[in-house]
Amino acid sequence: MISKVEFKERRKKVLNFLEELSKKDGKNYQFFVRSGSRKIFSNDVNYPFRASSDFYYLTGFKEANAIAVFDPSSQHPFTLFVEAVDPHHTVWEGHREGLEGAIENFDADKAFDTDEFKEEKFCNAKEKELTNFVHSLRSIKSDAEIALMQKSADIAVQAHRMAKEIITPGIYEYEVEAKLNQVFRSQGASGWAYPSIVAAGENSCILHYISNNEKIQKGDLILIDAGAEYEMYASDITRVHAATGEFTKDQKDVYDVVLEAQLKAMETIKVGNSFQETNDVVTIIIAEGLQNLGYIKDKNDPNQIKKYYMHSAGHSLGLDVHDAGVDRKTSKYVPGMVTTIEPGIYIKEKKIGIRIEDDILITATGNRNLTEALAK
Numbered sequence: 001m002i003s004k005v006e007f008k009e010r011r012k013k014v015l016n017f018l019e020e021l022s023k024k025d026g027k028n029y030q031f032f033v034r035s036g037s038r039k040i041f042s043n044d045v046n047y048p049f050r051a052s053s054d055f056y057y058l059t060g061f062k063e064a065n066a067i068a069v070f071d072p073s074s075q076h077p078f079t080l081f082v083e084a085v086d087p088h089h090t091v092w093e094g095h096r097e098g099l100e101g102a103i104e105n106f107d108a109d110k111a112f113d114t115d116e117f118k119e120e121k122f123c124n125a126k127e128k129e130l131t132n133f134v135h136s137l138r139s140i141k142s143d144a145e146i147a148l149m150q151k152s153a154d155i156a157v158q159a160h161r162m163a164k165e166i167i168t169p170g171i172y173e174y175e176v177e178a179k180l181n182q183v184f185r186s187q188g189a190s191g192w193a194y195p196s197i198v199a200a201g202e203n204s205c206i207l208h209y210i211s212n213n214e215k216i217q218k219g220d221l222i223l224i225d226a227g228a229e230y231e232m233y234a235s236d237i238t239r240v241h242a243a244t245g246e247f248t249k250d251q252k253d254v255y256d257v258v259l260e261a262q263l264k265a266m267e268t269i270k271v272g273n274s275f276q277e278t279n280d281v282v283t284i285i286i287a288e289g290l291q292n293l294g295y296i297k298d299k300n301d302p303n304q305i306k307k308y309y310m311h312s313a314g315h316s317l318g319l320d321v322h323d324a325g326v327d328r329k330t331s332k333y334v335p336g337m338v339t340t341i342e343p344g345i346y347i348k349e350k351k352i353g354i355r356i357e358d359d360i361l362i363t364a365t366g367n368r369n370l371t372e373a374l375a376k
């Protein structure tokens, strides 16, 4: 769990940053962040609500229609606007923190009903700078955050193991998806961190395939890209299995190239190196592999490579599955960052889609694979 003290420290950093901007410009800037509103699923049924990551990161508050206002020049530098407790809501939906809870449990200096929020009363002119600042804080995980991410990773590892066990020709992709969901929830995760991909045969070449409604055939590969969300933190793992338990030669050849790219890329994930260097290593190994296997003629032609490998080597991970605060073109690795490493090769004409993905924490001395426990 993230302690109240840690949430407070995050807010202190934001307030200090805002105060400096205000001083520099001789103006009183405020900064506000919203938790977001409910979305309709059908008629009077809503989707489950999830607070926006920036809002949650600064408050620990998970309810809808809340707004956090930061104002270093005020007597009450941290104000929360929240939905007030109302008896009708309590009967139907249960507990809500209300104004009292916002102060007592979430350390707001003052709390108001969301209905009273007037955007024009605050000068949010530095929203972009503040948002970038919050994202830079989010990119470096604290020990408490790392513990939650490890738990999220452990749940996803377990889900992938259990899902692998049921794979056999004749079952449907959604049966595998159901097994993933069952493990996520039974281990205390809120559910998936993003819709699970269970892609058999040619579907394995569709990067964000989520319909998961086809039958697994003998000879198919099944690509599973699935991660849990635990206490708001995401994990993100991809593994590929053969329907019958055994790869064909063509499948194995491609698998070995992707695995080599992943293992070599992992060696580049350490302080001082950049995300771009990892990307380059992946591209070189994949291009060489594709040429050796005869899929492309020229390993130095980006267009030929792109036909079979069309994404980058990974992304940062945290509250969002594609997390904030890291520019993959310019950022260097810093201890506390978490990134995925996920090379892939997709050969549609052979129904071979291979991606191998793990979640890597950058440490002072190298890196730690949070999802190492899962075989590949």
Ligand SMILES: [Mn+2]
Binding pocket: 236, 315, 340, 342, 357
């Ligand atoms: Mn990913």
